[in-house]
Amino acid sequence: MRELTYWQGVQEALTEEMARDEMVFLLGEDIGVYGGAFGVTRGMLERFGSERVRNTPVSEAAIVGVALGAAVTGMRPVVEIMFMDFITLAMDQLVNHAAKMHYIFGDQAQVPLVVRTPAGGWRSYGPSHSQSWEAWFLHTPGLKVVAPATPYDAKGLLKTAIRDDNPVLFVEHKLLYATKGPVPQEEYTVPLGQAHIKRAGRDVTLVTYSYLTLMALEVAQELEKENIGVEVIDLRSLSPLDINQVVASVKKTGRVVIAEEGHKTGGVGAEVGMQIQERAYEYLDAPIQRVAAKDVPIPFSYQLEKHILPSKEDIYRAVTQVMAQI
Amino acid sequence: MPELVDYLRTMLLIRRFEERVDKLVAQGFIKGTSHLYAGQEAVATGTCSVLSREDYITSTHRGHGHFIAKGGDVKRIMAELFGKIDGYCQGKGGTQHMADFSIGHLGSNGITGGGIPLATGAALSIKMRHTHQVVVCFFGDGAVNQGVFHESLNMAALWQLPIVYLCENNLYAMSTPVWEAVPLRDLALRAAAYNMPHATVDGNDVVAVREVVGEAVDRARAGHGPFFVEAKTYRFFGHSRSDQRLYRSREEEAQWQAKDPILRLQGTLLETGLLSPEGLSALEDEAMREVEGAVEFAHSSPLPSPEAGMEGLYVPEGRGVLA
Numbered sequence: 001m002r003e004l005t006y007w008q009g010v011q012e013a014l015t016e017e018m019a020r021d022e023m024v025f026l027l028g029e030d031i032g033v034y035g036g037a038f039g040v041t042r043g044m045l046e047r048f049g050s051e052r053v054r055n056t057p058v059s060e061a062a063i064v065g066v067a068l069g070a071a072v073t074g075m076r077p078v079v080e081i082m083f084m085d086f087i088t089l090a091m092d093q094l095v096n097h098a099a100k101m102h103y104i105f106g107d108q109a110q111v112p113l114v115v116r117t118p119a120g121g122w123r124s125y126g127p128s129h130s131q132s133w134e135a136w137f138l139h140t141p142g143l144k145v146v147a148p149a150t151p152y153d154a155k156g157l158l159k160t161a162i163r164d165d166n167p168v169l170f171v172e173h174k175l176l177y178a179t180k181g182p183v184p185q186e187e188y189t190v191p192l193g194q195a196h197i198k199r200a201g202r203d204v205t206l207v208t209y210s211y212l213t214l215m216a217l218e219v220a221q222e223l224e225k226e227n228i229g230v231e232v233i234d235l236r237s238l239s240p241l242d243i244n245q246v247v248a249s250v251k252k253t254g255r256v257v258i259a260e261e262g263h264k265t266g267g268v269g270a271e272v273g274m275q276i277q278e279r280a281y282e283y284l285d286a287p288i289q290r291v292a293a294k295d296v297p298i299p300f301s302y303q304l305e306k307h308i309l310p311s312k313e314d315i316y317r318a319v320t321q322v323m324a325q326i
Numbered sequence: 327m328p329e330l331v332d333y334l335r336t337m338l339l340i341r342r343f344e345e346r347v348d349k350l351v352a353q354g355f356i357k358g359t360s361h362l363y364a365g366q367e368a369v370a371t372g373t374c375s376v377l378s379r380e381d382y383i384t385s386t387h388r389g390h391g392h393f394i395a396k397g398g399d400v401k402r403i404m405a406e407l408f409g410k411i412d413g414y415c416q417g418k419g420g421t422q423h424m425a426d427f428s429i430g431h432l433g434s435n436g437i438t439g440g441g442i443p444l445a446t447g448a449a450l451s452i453k454m455r456h457t458h459q460v461v462v463c464f465f466g467d468g469a470v471n472q473g474v475f476h477e478s479l480n481m482a483a484l485w486q487l488p489i490v491y492l493c494e495n496n497l498y499a500m501s502t503p504v505w506e507a508v509p510l511r512d513l514a515l516r517a518a519a520y521n522m523p524h525a526t527v528d529g530n531d532v533v534a535v536r537e538v539v540g541e542a543v544d545r546a547r548a549g550h551g552p553f554f555v556e557a558k559t560y561r562f563f564g565h566s567r568s569d570q571r572l573y574r575s576r577e578e579e580a581q582w583q584a585k586d587p588i589l590r591l592q593g594t595l596l597e598t599g600l601l602s603p604e605g606l607s608a609l610e611d612e613a614m615r616e617v618e619g620a621v622e623f624a625h626s627s628p629l630p631s632p633e634a635g636m637e638g639l640y641v642p643e644g645r646g647v648l649a
């Protein structure tokens with residue numbers, strides 16, 4: 001099968017959906033000539049023109065709000081927020097408006113809105129350009145949250161997100177953009193709300209998503225040498241959450257580690273861990289372990305940054321700890 | 327006007343600093359990204375020349391020039407860019423997140439427009455504490471499209487706060503030309519909506535900047551409220567390290583290179599005899615030496631210990647202002 005990079009997977013989804021449905025259009029800062037801060041929309045202005053690849057002023061609140069207004073009146077906007085950190089400026093439009101409109105107004109209001117945004121650290125971008133805030137949005141009923149780890153999933157999930165009639169926050173990762181993977185030539189989509197078992201294992205369930213999936217797979221490989229079978233589950237969608245697949249795995253292994261890049265307190269792991277204990281408490285042979293960023297801002301200096309962000313060593317240690325419990 | 331030589335000294339220091347940072351980023355000694363101020367030196371220099379140490383500024387992602395002009399120590403700025411412990415923020419902040427409150431620098435800012443309400447609040451505090459300080463709030467043409475810009479200017483005008491909003495219009499916000507982002511020729515007109523006096527100035531003329539900002543600062547200090555200055559200028563480098571500059575022409579760049587604020591000031595000084603050619607090369611050498619000293623300092627400063635990243639989240643009990 002041909003290989004594409006993650007950014008190409010994202011771009012192909014955008015291109016195909018724009019070709020398929022003329023209501024689909026893009027808006028965001030520097031997505032035109034510049035091709036977006038991470039180059040995801042490069043070349044798209046030439047192909048689709050400035051009406052549909054709409055370069056905006058630096059106005060995140062209005063970008064998302066304007067997209068919402070377009071969405072409820074028949075368009076299918078796909079917004080790019082340059083860094084996930086800047087989503088804070090559009091929080092009101094997403095949380096107080098987009099997420100609740102269908103619930104309150106009923107079928108007259110459909111919100112086919114996608115907000116794409118890159119999260120993540122390890123780039124020495126400092127405290128306002130390195131954060132992973134997806135956990136906030138699990139706490140927002142009405143929003144769907146997707147965070148793919150592979151080019152295949154990036155393309156397939158984005159196509160589904162664009163066809164979804166509900167607001168979807170689509171979290172990309174800066175360190176994934178250049179990674180490569182198989183992407184079929186033929187049309188396909190990936191449904192939202194389905195986790196994916198990346199690697200089967202009998203001893204411990206390692207739940208993760210986005211960039212940490214790559215780390216988790218490397219750790220699982222290493223632990224294989226020590227005869228520990230790690231089942232790596234990539235959640236892919238955080239909301240809706242495929243807890244059934246996670247629970248099925250836990251019933252098999254009895255041990256769980258949840259790894260995420262966001263801060264530990266109030267993170268994705270807190271929610272997933274609690275749902276596991278609600279549904280599979282009697283199957284657990286050890287307390288659930290979490291691996292996450294420490295609860296301080298992400299500092300600039302790489303020496304500090306890598307200490308604050310989760311590491312492969314952290315995941316390795318957590319797995320060996322849950323395995324040590326009898 | 328002997329102070330013109332001082333302006334040139336500051337502007338040369340900023341220029342050499344930025345050129346050196348550009349190389350250090352390419353060589354990987356400075357990680358992440360950087361937004362260079364070269365081309366805009368007259369704005370920070372002319373502006374900060376009318377401020378005292380106690381006056382406040384807020385800065386932006388393109389902030390090295392503001393920091394140097396406000397009296398920042400280039401050694402400690404450079405060390406911060408290297409992520410070292412002798413940097414202004416011990417490596418926690420990096421290029422977009424630096425401050426030195428002791429010289430009135432309330433922080434550069436990674437969020438476009440993020441410093442504007444903060445500056446406005448500092449001006450409110452000055453008014454409430456009766457300290458006779460003034461705030462200068464630096465921001466770019468891109469920031470005038472953020473909601474907080476409008477919300478803040480409105481409050482400053484309503485409450486007649488001692489603040490000068492200094493918009494550096496360098497024609498682009500990243501790749502977006504100002505004429506595709508604002509339907510006005512002069513951004514200063516934005517202030518008219520808030521009934522705020524305003525002026526547009528040639529941002530590549532350090533004396534013109536000093537005159538206009540000087541008057542605005544005097545007004546603010548005398549209790550006559552906020553003022554908006556638009557300084558028209560140009561950044562010589564790309565937006566940040568990865569910028570190919572596809573959105574502007576080499577001809578346009580050449581036109582602005584010809585208006586280089588440093589060459590203009592040098593020209594004036596040489597013509598009027600305020601500076602000799604020997605004096606000029608001495609200033610050049612001095613700037614080079616200072617920058618090289620800063621680079622050496624940054625190289626030899628240690629990296630922070632990893633655990634230092636866990637420190638300082640809260641003011642410890644007994645160490646706060648109320649203690």
Ligand SMILES: Cc1ncc(C[n+]2csc(CCOP(=O)(O)OP(=O)(O)O)c2C)c(N)n1
Pocket residue numbers: 029058060082086089361387388436437438465466467468469470496498499500565
């Ligand atoms: C809230 C927010 N949105 C977008 C960005 C990305 N960004 C960084 S600088 C910049 C352009 C700012 O342009 P301007 O205000 O004109 O300043 P200049 O870079 O020209 O100095 C943008 C869009 C950001 N840092 N923060």
Ligand SMILES: [Mg+2]
Pocket residue numbers: 466467468494495496497498499500
């Ligand atoms: Mg600008």
